[in-house]
């Protein structure tokens with residue numbers, strides 16, 4: 001059975017399902033059916049062979065907010081409970097994945113599970129199976145090495161249970177480089193809060209390595225609304241970027257000692273800078289519509305060049321709420337005569353929230 005296989009945050013399946021249905025409609029593809037069982041941490045859209053190929057061209061991970069990783073399932077197979085799981089998987093790769101991949105080889109092999117608490121115990125299968133499968137694929141010349149092979153699709157084997165696996169692939173350039181879309185970021189020992197990783201992940205996802213080098217330079221000026229204790233400010237300070245931290249709370253003393261931070265005990269909704277700043281970030285916990293209105297005002301009045309902010313989503317209809325906020329932001333700012341570019345993602349380090357990147 002061919003399908004789109006999407007890794008999502010556990011509990012966000014229905015939002016991801018609503019979103020992919022919207023995208024398929026736009027691409028004029030009719031989904032045979034959508035599996036989005038609660039708490040499974042994945043969504044699967046069954047498609048005809050022809051639609052699968054069309055969707056593979058048209059559906060883009062960077063446009064999907066609630067998808068962490070985008071895979072293309074060629075088959076789901078049953079695995080022998082006591083027998084040779086590796087051989088069954090290799091056979092399925094040859095029989096199902098290779099013919100539909102549009103390629104004669106692959107750039108990598110990833111064995112993974114949906115990101116749920118219960119599937120963590122399946123990860124020992126992944127570890128045990130990787131080496132034997134890789135060895136055989138190497139012998140079959142299906143995993144060529146070197147730069148020339150880097151663009152080839154990856155093999156993604158998703159262990160759904162000990163007895164079932166999804167035999168899938170991901171396209172380089174239309175997938176996360178991280179297995180299951182989960183970046184392995186190290187928590188910096190001097191960072192004042194764990195949410196520092198949220199902004200770091202956002203930089204990787206929205207800017208990439210090249211963008212980070214160009215758009216996060218010393219001498220820039222940033223404003224961090226709702227900054228305390230300073231995890232997001234820390235990301236700027238590490239890069240030599242001067243930061244105005246707006247928050248009534250207490251800010252980390254080491255950050256202040258850097259000499260790069262100005263702490264203003266002001267209301268994030270009232271503060272505006274005297275000059276246009278390079279970055280506006282905002283992690284204030286407020287209704288998403290209020291945050292969108294605040295960000296729209298900054299862009300409309302040209303107070304910032306780019307922004308990363310969070311929309312907190314405690315409600316059930318997260319996709320609808322996000323869509324409404326982003327549409328409001330786009331129409332409000334564009335009415336001022338400039339086109340705002342907007343990207344949004346439910347990041348691994350996000351909780352019940354999404355992170356948005358905007359720039360002109």
Ligand SMILES: C[S@@+](CC[C@H](N)C(=O)[O-])C[C@H]1O[C@@H](n2cnc3c(N)ncnc32)[C@H](O)[C@@H]1O
Nearest residue numbers: 193195226227228229230231232247267268283
């Ligand atoms: C989720 S915390 C921010 C954490 C921060 N990003 C970090 O990495 O350490 C939200 C912060 O927003 C602040 N806040 C809430 N409403 C605010 C307002 N109207 N003006 C300024 N700060 C506000 C709170 O004091 C709190 O420190």
